[in-house]
Amino acid sequence: MVGQVINRREQQKQHTRVALEDAALRLFAHNGYEQTTVEEIAAAAGVSMRTFFRYFSSKQHVLFGDVAHHRVGLLRAALQSRPVGEDPLDSVRIVLDESDITDPDELAQIRARLQLLFDQPQLIGTYLTVSHELRQLICEFVAQRCGLPPVHPYPLLVSAAAQAAWDAALWAWAAGVDGDLSRLRRAGFAELTMGIRPPA
């Protein structure tokens, strides 16, 4: 009974979060990121400003911050749960494969975010910062598992390959290149770690 209440409360929170994100992305796309206020986002999602700030620390945070927080947290836990004896490169590949996004609603939101970046390139810094955070996380994991410093070329290159595969897949996918996001990302990671193949 208590479990059900908590579950319902969690669902409600998730619902509010998604409503705020949807409202923000809609307003950013229509009116521009700079022109949109937190007040307008809250109003469009039917909540108070105070509620907005319970979920997001700033306007920028709605744009990518949640993705960062949420995904960085999940990835960190997933990496740490891999067996210690496993080749760290395999651990990274497995965790990335398992965390590929397939939920249509989540994919639609990612597409809306990327469209916003294409239309308003001054926002690219926000995206790059999130992407960098993911890279650092992977770099530290590989270094730790290999017993190497995080500035050793090996963890730096493996994490750079992971990040670059994500980046390349996102840009190609958002621009409508054939293939789903997950397939593009897997192919990119394979090529960047095992050798880029020339185009057919």
Next chain:
Amino acid sequence: MVGQVINRREQQKQHTRVALEDAALRLFAHNGYEQTTVEEIAAAAGVSMRTFFRYFSSKQHVLFGDVAHHRVGLLRAALQSRPVGEDPLDSVRIVLDESDITDPDELAQIRARLQLLFDQPQLIGTYLTVSHELRQLICEFVAQRCGLPPVHPYPLLVSAAAQAAWDAALWAWAAGVDGDLSRLRRAGFAELTMGIRPPA
């Protein structure tokens, strides 16, 4: 005679630019980036604020903007001058190899910039934006030479590998990993395009 005058004027301009960059990096490191004003940078370099703004559009621009402007321009010209029939991946490798920085003064300035990023990680966005610009330039070149759209996975992966090799080399080098910057960058690009080798 006219040529000599222009040459002397160019040298003087280059001298002022370097003096402003050196002063800025010194002040950023000692007093913090946020705390340093354009007025202080100009004074430390012995020039007026008006002169500062003839060289740089903003404080952020001194931090990495010049590197971006200068290097992006050089790289673009170098790439365009490669023969059309050449494998674009070779063109990228050759141009990057030829543009490797070996001048000790320039290397010292790069090291100072990176040290600033380590000490004041909130500045990472500036670096990432420059790095992204270089990637885009390479991506567009490879796409154009291959007759592919710039969102095709191949140009995206080649340019991502080039950028990631730079990033990884810079971090490793700035942190004191053995090997010079140029060797680290070349090794990184080779691994990211031909296959990452596990650490020895």
